[in-house]
Amino acid sequence: MKKGKNVVIGKDVKLGKGCVIGNNVTIHDSCKIGKNVRIDDNTVIGKLPMKAITSATTGTQELEGAEIGDGCLLGTNVVVYRGSKIGQNCLLADYTSVRENVTVGEKTILGRNVTIENKVSIGSFCKIQSNVQIVPMSEVGNHVFLAPGVMTSNDRYMGRTEQRHKEYKGVTIKDGARLGVGSITLPGITIHEDAVVGGGSVVTKDVPAKKVVIGIPAKEVKDVPEDQLLVNQK
Numbered sequence: 001m002k003k004g005k006n007v008v009i010g011k012d013v014k015l016g017k018g019c020v021i022g023n024n025v026t027i028h029d030s031c032k033i034g035k036n037v038r039i040d041d042n043t044v045i046g047k048l049p050m051k052a053i054t055s056a057t058t059g060t061q062e063l064e065g066a067e068i069g070d071g072c073l074l075g076t077n078v079v080v081y082r083g084s085k086i087g088q089n090c091l092l093a094d095y096t097s098v099r100e101n102v103t104v105g106e107k108t109i110l111g112r113n114v115t116i117e118n119k120v121s122i123g124s125f126c127k128i129q130s131n132v133q134i135v136p137m138s139e140v141g142n143h144v145f146l147a148p149g150v151m152t153s154n155d156r157y158m159g160r161t162e163q164r165h166k167e168y169k170g171v172t173i174k175d176g177a178r179l180g181v182g183s184i185t186l187p188g189i190t191i192h193e194d195a196v197v198g199g200g201s202v203v204t205k206d207v208p209a210k211k212v213v214i215g216i217p218a219k220e221v222k223d224v225p226e227d228q229l230l231v232n233q234k
Contacts, residue, residue: 030065138170
């Protein structure tokens with residue numbers, strides 16, 4: 001293991017062989033770091049969540065240490081909270097934040113300044129590009145592509161009324177779906193397999209499988225070309 005200056009490693013941390021740890025890195029108690037993991041300067045693994053008195057989604061439960069799979073690359077100023085598991089050979093670019101109770105499958109890319117909120121599952125082989133935000137209680141399948149600036153939401157009452165607590169629901173993005181740059185998906189929406197959302201669109205209702213939608217609000221315009229379907233990719 002190669003270790004930089006001012007590295008803090010907590011109790012009962014497990015570190016695999018061949019890790020490279022930069023300067024000013026903190027790995028909190030009970031975290032598990034796989035083999036050949038690179039962790040760049042100022043990154044924090046196993047951070048405890050903060051609970052605001054008005055928070056609707058942050059719990060007070062006990063959380064296990066974070067887990068980072070073999071071969072992962074974590075950039076500068078990345079924060080991975082406790083209770084989260086990152087699969088093998090993932091890349092988390094600079095300033096990425098992964099909240100508690102998140103799972104990320106293998107070989108998924110989280111671009112620069114991506115925010116994954118708590119209670120989210122993300123599949124394998126996804127490409128989630130810079131400045132994307134995934135809200136709590138969302139599900140993202142395998143081979144999903146999210147272009148820069150994609151935004152999601154989970155509170156249709158925008159913080160008002162007690163009813164919102166009963167209806168909080170993130171988005172569901174099924175295998176092979178692709179969302180264009182700067183698109184917005186509203187609470188509880190499902191974007192089905194191999195669907196495409198055009199850049200800048202606002203998705204207000206479920207998107208059928210293998211369909212292209214564009215506009216504000218997004219409307220179905222055509223089928224996804226056969227050669228672009230996930231089953232036809234090499």
